[in-house]
Amino acid sequence: MMDFVLKSEGTDKSTVQHTAEELEQTIKKYRALISSSNTGAWEYFPKADFLDCNSVYFSMLGREINDYDLSGRKNLDSVWAELIHPEDRMEAVSCFFDYLVNPIGMYESFFRMKHADGSWVWICSRGSSLKDETTGKITSLIGTNVDVTGQKKAESDIQSEKILLRTLIDNLPDTIYVKDAEGRKIIANKADVACIGLNSEADVIGKNDIELFPGEIGERGYSNDMEVLSGKPQLNKEEFFFDKDGKERWLSTSKVPVYGKSGVIDRILGIGHDITERKRSEEALKKLNEELNAQSDELKVLNGQILLQKEQELEKAIAQGKFEIASEVLHDIGNALVGFGSYLNRINRATEKNSLDALKNLNAFLKNQHGLLSNAIGEDKANALVTITDGISKTQAENQKEISTSVGELLHIVSHIQEILNIQRQLVRNHGASHERKPVNLVDLLDNCRSMLLASMEKKGVKLSVNIKAGNHVIKGDHTKLMQVILNVMKNSLEAINMEAEGKCISISLDSADKHIELKITDNGQGFDEETSQKFFQRGFTTKKSGTGLGLYNCRSIVESHAGTFDISSEGPGLGSVTTIKFAI
Secondary structure (H helix, E strand, O other): OOOOOOOOOOOOHHHHHHHHHHHHHHHHHHHHHHHHOOOEEEEEEOOOOEEEEOHHHHHOOOOOHHHOOOOOOOOHHHHOHHHEOHHHHHHHHHHHHHHHHOOOOOEEEEEEEEOOOOOEEEEEEEEEEEEOOOOOOEEEEEEEEEEOHHHHHHHHHHHHHHHHHHHHHHHOOOEEEEEEOOOOEEEEOHHHHHHHOOOOHHHOOOOOHHHHOOHHHHHHHHHHHHHHHOOOOEEEEEEEEEOOOOOEEEEEEEEEEEEOOOOOEEEEEEEEEEOHHHHHHHHHHHHHHHHHHHHHHHHHHHHHHHHHHHHHHHHHHHHHHHHHHHHHHHHHHHHHHHHHHHHHHHHHHHHHOOOHHHHHHHHHHHHHOHHHHHHHHOHHHHHHHHHHHHHHHHHHHHHHHHHHHHHHHHHHHHHHHHHHHHHHHHHHHHOOOOOOOEEEEHHHHHHHHHHHHHHHHHHHOOEEEEEEOOOOOEEEEOHHHHHHHHHHHHHHHHHHOOOOOOOOEEEEEEEEEOOEEEEEEEEOOOOOOHHHHOOOOOOOOOOOOOOOOOHHHHHHHHHHHOOEEEEEEOOOOOOOEEEEEEEEO
16 A cells, blocks of 8 residues: 655665665554554555555445455445445535545545445544645545544434433423623523513513523622622522513522633523512412401400300309319219228228238148158158148238228228318319409418329429418419419429439429518429410410410419519529419408
């Protein structure tokens, strides 16, 4: 391939021979370089219509060079044209011969050639012309073929992805766009074009917001773009604009800077979500709230009066019904307790009359007669009999002791319940529909409340301490309602204490000074924060899962109806609470 002839006139033969050898070595090097780079080399001689090729030209097509005629005869069709894909052949041949006729610049053509396995290989063919120095006519075209199948496949995949991506963004309802470093749009989807009020993307490309939106709106958008280009992203910014019909619309816009290969911001990627309907709903809701608030004061007053009246009527009816029912229930419970106590006493007496002494005597007798029993029934059986009677005696003694202890505890509980029932009977007897204010001794009231909750406190291991200072602790009031207040507070303290904690305690102090009586109930329970304390006396607010939110609200109302004050405080969560009740003397 590519023979070179050296002509020399008047040149020393040894010099010519040396130059030829150097040229031959250089040619070998270039051939080796082309072969190692997996590049097909070719040279076309127009006069003979002959295409000379190296082995790589064929091997990249899975073919052998020896299978083709490279003797110098006409072979362009068989070696090249017939191997080109039918869809590419006409254009490739036309491009080749156009260059042959007008060899300006470099020849370059892309086409597919058939591989021996039937697949198609994309080829990038490049070359240039060689001319006769004397005549200036083209003697040959010399060039290379490079396999670019991978590159072409990658380009095809990228193009497919671009089409898919473009199809996606054009069918999304949100506006999507890209701007250059000058804030000019270079991509705009269909939603963005429609939002601007134009007909096609071409009408938008190359323009910034000042050119697309007149006045303040355009200047605002352009200013935002410059901030994003400085590296400050804009996320979920709500902004309005006017559509082509002059109607106000709202977008939630996000813009982020895009960094180029050099690390410099050269693009803006933006997306906008239409929130016009949401804004209209918010505005309608705002107006409705304003109208409702304008009428709320009158409704609150009227509702308060109705609720107060209903509460008073309901409270009166419930109170009367409660006491009637309570009287009957207390009577039935008292009768049941009397019967229960009688059965317990009978059990106790029966236990005392059991055959324990007889068992002990039998066991002693068997031990004394062990020798005779051994002779009569054998020593092993005699020992077993003594052991069995001894075990039965001990077990019976332990059972009797346990039964006696349990009966004693039950009798103690019955006695405590009867004490509580006596307190409740007294309250029922003293109840009157008029709730007449009578002298109430707070010391007795506390004692009654303590008796009613003592069992619960002992069960939960809560220690109760009471400190009552000398003085006058009598006020005029409703005994039942005041007991309701103190019981409610003590129950709240008991429920607030962590049962797993150590040193669980509730302390009560009662003192009278400066023309008032002060009652304090302190616990080391869970406490609360300042925000929670502000809500305690709101009707319906509760911190309990099953609470109604009426307890503290009613307690304060009752205390205030007795010319007193009711307050609850805490130093914070986990630091307990203090309930302070004051009455004027």
